[in-house]
Amino acid sequence: MKALSALLALLVFGAAMAQPSLSGQELVESQCAACHALKPEADRYRMVLREGPPLIDVGRKFRRGWLLKWLQAPEPIRPAGYLPFRYTVSEPNGDRIDAALIPSHPAVSEKQAESIVEWFFSQRQEVPPPATTNAEPQRGELQFRKILGCGGCHRLGNEGGLSSPQLETARVRLDAQWLRAFISDTSTWAPACMPKMALSPVQLSAVVGLIENTPETPSQAAKARTVQRGPSVQSAVPTDRAAMLYQLYCSQCHGVRGNGKGINAPFLFVAPRDHTSTEEMSRLTDEDILTAIQSGGRAVGKSALMPSWAGTIAGEDIRVLVGYVRSLSARSGS
Numbered sequence: 001m002k003a004l005s006a007l008l009a010l011l012v013f014g015a016a017m018a019q020p021s022l023s024g025q026e027l028v029e030s031q032c033a034a035c036h037a038l039k040p041e042a043d044r045y046r047m048v049l050r051e052g053p054p055l056i057d058v059g060r061k062f063r064r065g066w067l068l069k070w071l072q073a074p075e076p077i078r079p080a081g082y083l084p085f086r087y088t089v090s091e092p093n094g095d096r097i098d099a100a101l102i103p104s105h106p107a108v109s110e111k112q113a114e115s116i117v118e119w120f121f122s123q124r125q126e127v128p129p130p131a132t133t134n135a136e137p138q139r140g141e142l143q144f145r146k147i148l149g150c151g152g153c154h155r156l157g158n159e160g161g162l163s164s165p166q167l168e169t170a171r172v173r174l175d176a177q178w179l180r181a182f183i184s185d186t187s188t189w190a191p192a193c194m195p196k197m198a199l200s201p202v203q204l205s206a207v208v209g210l211i212e213n214t215p216e217t218p219s220q221a222a223k224a225r226t227v228q229r230g231p232s233v234q235s236a237v238p239t240d241r242a243a244m245l246y247q248l249y250c251s252q253c254h255g256v257r258g259n260g261k262g263i264n265a266p267f268l269f270v271a272p273r274d275h276t277s278t279e280e281m282s283r284l285t286d287e288d289i290l291t292a293i294q295s296g297g298r299a300v301g302k303s304a305l306m307p308s309w310a311g312t313i314a315g316e317d318i319r320v321l322v323g324y325v326r327s328l329s330a331r332s333g334s
Contacts, residue, residue: 140210196311
């Protein structure tokens, strides 16, 4: 059913793109809205759980020239696709991405791309740049890889995790001012499965400097971590809120089954906790789990690679997650 829906959406998209008389706004609203949110909604998860990411900040986020070219010849930005759990296969040695499940983005003509870009940039809102300072280049590598753990989810310089947008083309893809503002406070932008991090001006400058000064590299689209196989079934978005939250925020590192073998696990300096282990989880109280999710690994004497989710996940949802994490070890019986 999912595959049929995607095919029908693609056919409708193609039919609309065959009408050159449509304005950029008409093209975006009639076609892009089928998969992407174009404006905020009361329940942020209705935006996040669509087939594609929200397009609210497009005119502010991307460089005009890059977006114009990309719409005509789209290339993957997210090695594991949008919402990676949909395209992940759990195997004994760890989760893998089934590349055959990741859909391709339709291309448009040059004229249509120009109309779409013009409309997106007409919606562009200026933002004040956050405070920055000078930082040595090597500090950026240290912050990105080890202290802040950005490399656990993002690829940069052909190294890093797979679940988030690759940063190997960021210097030509992303608007420099937007990049600084987004990293400084992710909560002011369209919802993303990224923690809000309290970076100092030095840290912010170091990370942004690293991203902007890393030479563009060819896309490596998760070659070493993908599998090509026979017919597979795309994972549906869980209807249970607790399971949905876990797949959105935890599964990339802790695994779609919670066994600590997520698609990002090989790129982390510290192995993610196995939530299915009765022995391991029995050492933790519910308060320990809540603190780890809310305040990060440092708060419970563990790795800083486990971020604080307090600025991204609402308090009531964190409590829902605690119950779900606890249930994983009870179900496994290990």
